[in-house]
Amino acid sequence: xxxxxxxxxxxxxxxxxxxxxxxxxxxxxxxxxxxxxxxxxxxxxxxxxxxxxxxxxxxxxxxxxxxxxxxxxxxxxxxxxxxxxxxxxxxxxxxxxxxxxxxxxxxxxxxxxxxxxxxxxxxxxxxxxxxxxxxxxxxxxxxxxxxxxxxxxxxxxxxxxxxxxxxxxxxxxxxxxxxxxxxxxxxxxxxxxxxxxxxxxxxxxxxxxxxxxxxxxxxxxxxxxxxxxxxxxxxxxxxxxxxxxxxxxxxxxxxxxxxxxxxxxxxxxxxxxxxxxxxxxxxxxxxxxxxxxxxxxxxxxxxxxxxxxxxxxxxxxx
Amino acid sequence: xxxxxxxxxxxxxxxxxxxxxxxxxxxxxxxxxxxxxxxxxxxxxxxxxxxxxxxxxxxxxxxxxxxxxxxxxxxxxxxxxxxxxxxxxxxxxxxxxxxxxxxxxxxxxxxxxxxxxxxxxxxxxxxxxxxxxxxxxxxxxxxxxxxxxxxxxxxxxxxxxxxxxxxxxxxxxxxxxxxxxxxxxxxxxxxxxxxxxxxxxxxxxxxxxxxxxxxxxxxxxxxxxxxxxxxxxxxxxxxxxxxxxxxxxxxxxxxxxxxxxxxxxxxxxxxxxxxxxxxxxxxxxxxxxxxxxxxxxxxxxxxxxxxxxxxxxxxxxxxxxxxxxxxxxxxxxxxxxxxxxxxxxxxxxxxxxxxxxxxxxxxxxxxxxxxxxxxxxxxxxxxxxxxxxxxxxxxxxxxxxxxxxxxxxxxxxxxxxxxxxxxxxxxxxxxxxxxxxxxxxxxxxxxxxxxxxxxxxxxxxxxxxxxxxxxxxxxxxxxxxxxxxxxxxxxxxxxxxxxxxxxxxxxxxxxxxxxxxxxxxxxxxxxxxxxxxxxxxxxxxxxxxxxxxxxxxxxxxxxxxxxxxxxxxxxxxxxxxxxxxxxxxxxxxxxx
Numbered sequence: 064x065x066x067x068x069x070x071x072x073x074x075x076x077x078x079x080x081x082x083x084x085x086x087x088x089x090x091x092x093x094x095x096x097x098x099x100x101x102x103x104x105x106x107x108x109x110x111x112x113x114x115x116x117x118x119x120x121x122x123x124x125x126x127x128x129x130x131x132x133x134x135x136x137x138x139x140x141x142x143x144x145x146x147x148x149x150x151x152x153x154x155x156x157x158x159x160x161x162x163x164x165x166x167x168x169x170x171x172x173x174x175x176x177x178x179x180x181x182x183x184x185x186x187x188x189x190x191x192x193x194x195x196x197x198x199x200x201x202x203x204x205x206x207x208x209x210x211x212x213x214x215x216x217x218x219x220x221x222x223x224x225x226x227x228x229x230x231x232x233x234x235x236x237x238x239x240x241x242x243x244x245x246x247x248x249x250x251x252x253x254x255x256x257x258x259x260x261x262x263x264x265x266x267x268x269x270x271x272x273x274x275x276x277x278x279x280x281x282x283x284x285x286x287x288x289x290x291x292x293x294x295x296x297x298x299x300x301x302x303x304x305x306x307x308x309x310x311x312x313x314x315x316x317x318x319x320x321x322x323x324x325x326x327x328x329x330x331x332x333x334x335x336x337x338x339x340x341x342x343x344x345x346x347x348x349x350x351x352x353x354x355x356x357x358x359x360x361x362x363x364x365x366x367x368x369x370x371x372x373x374x375x376x377x378x379x380x381x
Numbered sequence: 382x383x384x385x386x387x388x389x390x391x392x393x394x395x396x397x398x399x400x401x402x403x404x405x406x407x408x409x410x411x412x413x414x415x416x417x418x419x420x421x422x423x424x425x426x427x428x429x430x431x432x433x434x435x436x437x438x439x440x441x442x443x444x445x446x447x448x449x450x451x452x453x454x455x456x457x458x459x460x461x462x463x464x465x466x467x468x469x470x471x472x473x474x475x476x477x478x479x480x481x482x483x484x485x486x487x488x489x490x491x492x493x494x495x496x497x498x499x500x501x502x503x504x505x506x507x508x509x510x511x512x513x514x515x516x517x518x519x520x521x522x523x524x525x526x527x528x529x530x531x532x533x534x535x536x537x538x539x540x541x542x543x544x545x546x547x548x549x550x551x552x553x554x555x556x557x558x559x560x561x562x563x564x565x566x567x568x569x570x571x572x573x574x575x576x577x578x579x580x581x582x583x584x585x586x587x588x589x590x591x592x593x594x595x596x597x598x599x600x601x602x603x604x605x606x607x608x609x610x611x612x613x614x615x616x617x618x619x620x621x622x623x624x625x626x627x628x629x630x631x632x633x634x635x636x637x638x639x640x641x642x643x644x645x646x647x648x649x650x651x652x653x654x655x656x657x658x659x660x661x662x663x664x665x666x667x668x669x670x671x672x673x674x675x676x677x678x679x680x681x682x683x684x685x686x687x688x689x690x691x692x693x694x695x696x697x698x699x700x701x702x703x704x705x706x707x708x709x710x711x712x713x714x715x716x717x718x719x720x721x722x723x724x725x726x727x728x729x730x731x732x733x734x735x736x737x738x739x740x741x742x743x744x745x746x747x748x749x750x751x752x753x754x755x756x757x758x759x760x761x762x763x764x765x766x767x768x769x770x771x772x773x774x775x776x777x778x779x780x781x782x783x784x785x786x787x788x789x790x791x792x793x794x795x796x797x798x799x800x801x802x803x804x805x806x807x808x809x810x811x812x813x814x815x816x817x818x819x820x821x822x823x824x825x826x827x828x829x830x831x832x833x834x835x836x837x838x839x840x841x842x843x844x845x846x847x848x849x850x851x852x853x854x855x856x857x858x859x860x861x862x863x864x865x866x867x868x869x870x871x872x873x874x875x876x877x878x879x880x881x882x883x884x885x886x887x888x889x890x891x892x893x894x895x896x897x898x899x900x901x902x903x904x905x906x907x908x909x910x911x912x913x914x915x916x917x918x919x920x921x922x923x924x925x926x927x928x929x930x931x932x933x934x935x936x937x938x939x940x941x942x943x944x945x946x947x948x949x950x951x952x953x954x955x956x957x958x959x960x961x962x963x964x965x966x967x968x969x970x971x972x973x
Contacts, residue, residue: 100711196592200614200954266705267777275600275703276958347777348705350955351614 074165081154085298090116092298092340099344126287134284135192142189143285143292146182150299153178157306158233160316160324171232172224175307176217179262182300183209186264186271189293190281201280204351205271208261211358216258218366222251222373223311236315245312250369252312254362259304261354263297266343270351305335398441398478398485399423406433411466411490416905417667420475422486424466427498430489434474434504443481446794448501450475450935451511452920453519455545457493459924461903469493470521474501475907475920475935479794479808482815484907491521500525507797510943518543518631528578533624533972536570542632549629549636573608578620580610587612592954596625600703600958603968607945607957614953619946623939626968634921634932638898639665640874642929644735646919649934650970651732652692653913654724656685658737663818664908664919668901669872671740676864678820680742683754683857684734685910686850687724690761691717692913693843693850696965700840701772703962704781709772716764723753739899740873745866754858761851765844773841782837786948786960789834796947797940800915801842802964806834812911824853836963843965872899898927914938914965934973938966 090105090112097104105112130136155165156174168174183206190202224230226247227238235244245252261268272280282293309315309331318327349357399421403410411424425433437445454471456462468490476485489498500523501508512523513532520541523529531538540547548554559567575582575591583589595606604625610617630649634642646657659681666673694717698710721731727750728734728743736743772778788798790806803810811828813821829845831838867873874894881891903925909918915937924930941964949957 096707100708101715102711196590200592203614266707269705273705273955275705276955278599344708346706347701347775347781348955349777350781350953352953353780 073163077154077159077163077165078151081151081299081302082295085295085302086116086120088298088301088336089119089294091336092343095337095340096344099341120291123288123291128287128289131193131195131284133194135194138188138192139284140289142185142192143282143289143296145188146185146296147292147299149178149181149185150296150303153303154299154306156232157303157310158236158315159306159328163325164233167233168231170230172220172230172235176213176220179209179213179216182262183213185296186281189285193281193284195284197277197279197283198281200277201271201283204277205264205281208264208268208270208351208354211355212258212261215254215358215362215366216262218363218370219251219254219258220311221370222248225370225373225377232310232315236310236317239314240317243312243314243317248312248369248373250365251373252308254366254369255311256308257362259308260339260342261358263300263304265297265301265339267346267348268354269348270354273348301336301339302332305332305339308335396421398437398443398445398481401441402433402436405436409433412464414465414488414905416486416907418906418908420484420486420907422488422905424488424490427472427489427491430472430474430487431499431501431504433487434476434501437476437485437487438504443478443483445476445478445481445485447477447479447797447799448474448505448507448511449477449484449797449916450918450920450933451501451508451515452933452935453515453521453543454922454931455519455543458545459922459930461924466490467492470496470519472498472515472521473920473933479810486907496521497524499523502526505797506795506947507940507943510939517541520544530577531624533627535567535624537567542629547632549632573620573622575608575610578608578618580618580620584612589617594957595622600961602699602961602966605942605968605971609954609957611954614955616949616952616954616957619949619957621942621945623942623968623971625972627972628969630973631932631934634929634934636928638927639901639929640739640898642932643737643739644733646934647733647735648969649936649973650692650912650914650917650938650967652688652695652967653917653970654684654688654691654732655681655728655734655736656688656692656910656912657917658735659685659819660908660910660912660917660919661921662737662739663910664906664921665739665901667906667908668904668921668923669739669870669899670902671868671870671872673741673868674865675820675862677741677866677868679857679861680746680866681737681819682821682824683854683861684724684727684736686853686857687720687757689850689913690847691720691724693847694720696843697768697772697840697847700962700965701778703958704778706772706775706778709768712764712768712771716761719760720757723757726750726753738867738874740870741865741867746861751858751861754854758851758855758858762848765847769844773837773844779837781955782840782959782963783833783835785836785952785956786963787833787835788944788948792944792947793834796944798915798944799937799940800911800913801839801846802915802941804829804842805831805838807832812909812916816909818908818910824856826850826852836959839963839965872901874899900925900927909935912937914967914970915941936970936973938964938968938970941966942971 094104105115108114108118130139153175156168156171158164186205187202190198223235223244227235264271282290285293313331316324316328406429409425409429414422416422452473456468456471470491472489474487491498498521500512510532512526515521516523516529517531517533518541534542573593590611592609592611594609595601596604606622608620630645633645643658646661647654649657694713698713701709725731727746728736790808793803793806807830809828809830814828826849829842831842867877869877871890876891876894880887901923903923905922907918907920909916917937918935920933921929922931949960
C-alpha cells in the first residue's frame with residue numbers, strides 16, 4: 064500500500080487527522096480565546112490543559128444518551144449524523160498536498176457546494192424533530208441563513224473556477240503557482256470568507272444557536288454524544304472552510320521549498336482558524352434580519368459584479 | 382451655594398399643592414400627618430383618593446408626574462398613631478414631582494372587614510404591579526384591577542405575607558414537604574395561560590407562538606420569566622413574571638433590629654453593595670436625629686461611587702455579551718476584581734460588606750488607603766477609553782441597539798422609570814444633584830444625558846457615569862476630612878466603646894445598645910438615593926421599638942421591568958434581549 068491519492072493509507076490518515084484536529088480545536092479555541100480575554104482557560108488536565116479534550120470526550124461518551132420523549136426519534140438521531148457525514152465527505156475532495164487526498168474529482172467545487180446544501184438538512188431536522196420552540200426558532204434561522212449564504216458562497220467561488228477553467232480543486236491549486244488567487248479575486252475571497260463563517264454558523268453569524276437569545280437554538284435538546292457530534296461537526300466545518308480558503312485563494316500547499324507542502328497547508332489552515340477564533344472574540348452578533356438583508360442586498364450584487372468583471376477580463380485577455 | 386443638609390424635599394415647593402388640595406377637597410381630607418422627612422402626608426377617604434391623585438398629577442403647581450410607590454401598612458399592632466385616623470390597613474401612595482423637586486404622600490385608611498380600594502392604573506400604568514404587590518402581601522382588594530394575581534409569591538400561596546399574623550421564619554411554619562400530587566398542582570399553577578392575560582392564540586393570518594423565556598434563560602440576568610406572544614420572530618405582546626427571587630426582605634426588616642438589618646440591605650441590589658446601606662442608615666439616622674461627622678459622609682460617598690463603578694462595569698459587560706460580543710465581560714471583570722480588592726482592603730468584604738453603620742461606618746479607613754484609591758484612579762480612565770473603542774463605537778452593536786426599546790420622558794414618568802433610563806430620554810435629573818444627600822453638594826460632577834432614549838443611549842449614559850464617579854472619588858481622595866468615623870450620638874450603633882467604662886450610665890446604654898439594639902423614636906421617614914439602577918428608597922416606620930414596624934423598600938428595577946412589554950412590542954426576540962440588557966436590573970432588586 065503506497066501513500067498516494069485515494070490509497071487506503073491516505074484515506075485513513077486524513078480521516079483520523081481531520082477528526083483529531085477538529086477535537087483539538089476545542090482546546091485551541093478555549094486557550095486562544097482566554098489568551099485574548101485576559102484569562103487562562105483550561106490548563107489543569109495534562110500539560111497546558113492538552114488532555115482537556117480527552118476528559119471532555121470521556122465525559123461526553125459516558126453521558127446518558129437521552130432522547131426527549133416528545134421528539135421525533137428517527138430524525139432526531141439522524142440529524143447529528145448528517146452534519147458529521149457531509150462535512151467528512153467534503154474533505155474527500157480537498158487536496159492537502161501532492162499525493163495526499165481522497166479523490167481527485169473533476170467536480171470538486173460542485174461537490175463541496177452540494178454537501179454544504181445537505182448540511183442544512185442536519186440543522187433543520189435537528190431543530191424540527193426536537194419539538195422544542197427554541198430549537199424550532201434556531202432551525203428556522205439556520206435554514207434561512209444557510210440557504211442564503213450558499214448562494215453567495217457559490218458565486219464567489221466561480222471567479223476562481225473561471226480563472227482556472229476547472230472545477231478540480233487540485234488543478235486550482237496548481238494554477239496558483241504563479242500567484243495566489245487572493246490578489247485577482249480579493250472581492251471573491253472576502254465574500255467567501257463571510258459566507259463561510261455564516262455556513263459554519265460561528266460568531267458573529269452564530270444566529271441559529273445564539274445562546275443569549277434562543278439558548279442553543281437547534282441543538283438545545285441534544286445531549287451526550289449526539290451533542291458532541293454537532294459540536295465536533297461545527298469544528299470540522301471550521302477546518303473545512305479554512306482549508307477551502309487556503310485551496311481556493313491562498314495557493315493550497317504551495318510555498319517556499321524549505322518546508323514540506325503539507326506543513327505549508329497546515330500553517331495556512333491554522334492561520335485562518337486562528338482568525339476565525341479572533342473574530343469570535345471581537346465582534347458582536349448582528350440581528351437575524353440584518354444578516355439576511357446584508358446578504359441579499361449587499362453580498363449578492365457585489366459577488367455578481369465580481370463574477371461579471373472577472374469574466375469580462377478573462378474574455379478580453381483571450 | 383449652601384444647601385440645607387440632607388435635604389430630601391424642598392418644603393416650600395410641596396406646600397402649594399397641599400394648600401390647593403385643602404381648598405379643593407376640604408372636608409375629604411381626614412387628617413394631615415407630620416413625618417420627619419417633611420413630605421406632606423394627607424389622609425383621604427378611598428372614595429376621593431383617585432380624584433385627588435388626578436388633581437395632583439394634572440392640576441397642582443408643581444405637578445406630580447410620577448407615581449413613585451404604592452404600598453400598604455398593617456396598622457393593627459401599631460401603638461403610636463397619634464393624630465392619624467382609625468385604620469387597620471393603610472394604603473400609601475407616594476408621588477414625586479420632578480418639575481417641583483418634591484414629594485407627596487397620600488394615605489387611605491381601610492378596615493379589615495372592608496379591604497377594598499379603587500385601582501389607579503388609568504392614571505399611571507406603573508400602578509399595575511404595585512397594586513398587585515399590595516394584594517399579594519396584604520390581601521387588600523384592588524377594585525377594577527385587570528390582573529389581580531399574586532406577583533411575588535407563588536399563585537398557590539396561602540395567606541398574605543406582610544400581614545402581622547403571617548410568620549416571618551420558616552421555623553414558625555409547618556415543615557415544608559412536597560409530594561407528587563402537590564408537585565403537579567404547583568407546576569400546573571405555573572403554566573402560562575394566554576387567555577388570563579387577554580391574549581389571543583391566533584390572529585386572522587397566523588397562529589401565535591407562546592415562548593416561555595425563563596425563569597432560567599442565559600440572558601434574563603437571574604430568575605426572571607417573560608412569556609412572549611410571537612408572530613414568527615416578531616413580538617406581539619409579553620407578560621413578565623417575577624417573584625422567583627423573592628426572599629421577603631421587607632418582612633425581615635420587621636423582624637431584625639435596626640442594626641442587624643443592615644447586611645440584608647446589601648443583598649437587595651446585590652451589585653450595589655454599600656450603596657444599599659446608604660438610604661437605610663440615612664433613614665434611621667433621620668428618625669434618630671443623628672448628625673454624622675463630615676468624614677463619614679465623604680467615606681460613604683467614596684465607597685458608594687466605587688460600587689457604582691463596579692455595578693456599571695458588570696452592566697457594561699453583560700450588555701455587550703447579550704448582543705453577542707463575548708470578550709468585554711472578561712475585561713470588565715478584571716477591572717471589577719481590582720476594585721473589589723480595594724474595597725476588600727477597606728471593608729474586609731467584597732461584594733456585600735454591610736459596612737455602613739447607624740451614625741457612621743464600621744471602621745476608620747485603613748493606613749495607606751490613599752495609595753490604593755490613587756491606583757484605581759490611575760488605571761481606570763485608560764481602560765474605559767479602550768472599552769469605548771471596543772463596545773460603544775462598534776458598528777454592529779450600534780445597529781443592534783440604536784432605535785431599539787425607545788421611550789420618551791413622558792412615558793418614563795408614566796412607568797416610574799428613574800436613573801439612567803430617565804436620563805437617556807434627555808431629562809437631566811440625578812438625585813445626587815437635585816436633592817444632594819450625604820454631602821454630594823460639595824462635589825463637582827456632571828449628570829450625563831442622552832436624547833434618543835434607546836438601548837444604546839442607556840448604555841452610553843452609564844459609561845459616562847463611571848467617569849463622573851471617578852471624578853467624585855478623586856475629590857474624596859483629595860479632600861478627605863479628618864475626624865471621627867462614627868457619630869457620638871447615643872443611638873449610634875454599635876456605640877463608641879471608649880466611654881463604656883466611664884460610668885454606669887454609659888455602661889448600661891452601651892450594653893442595651895449592643896444586646897437589644899437602639900430604640901428609635903416613633904416616626905415615619907422616606908429616604909431615597911441615586912442607586913446604581915435608579916432611585917432606591919427606604920420608607921421606614923418606627924413604633925418606638927428596637928425594630929422597624931414597617932420597612933418598605935422601593936427599588937428602581939421593579940417598575941423598569943414592568944415596562945418591558947410596552948417598549949418591546951413589534952421588535953424581534955433578539956431586540957428584546959438587547960432591551961432587557963439595556964435596562965440593567967438584578968432580580969434581587971426587583972423581588973426583594
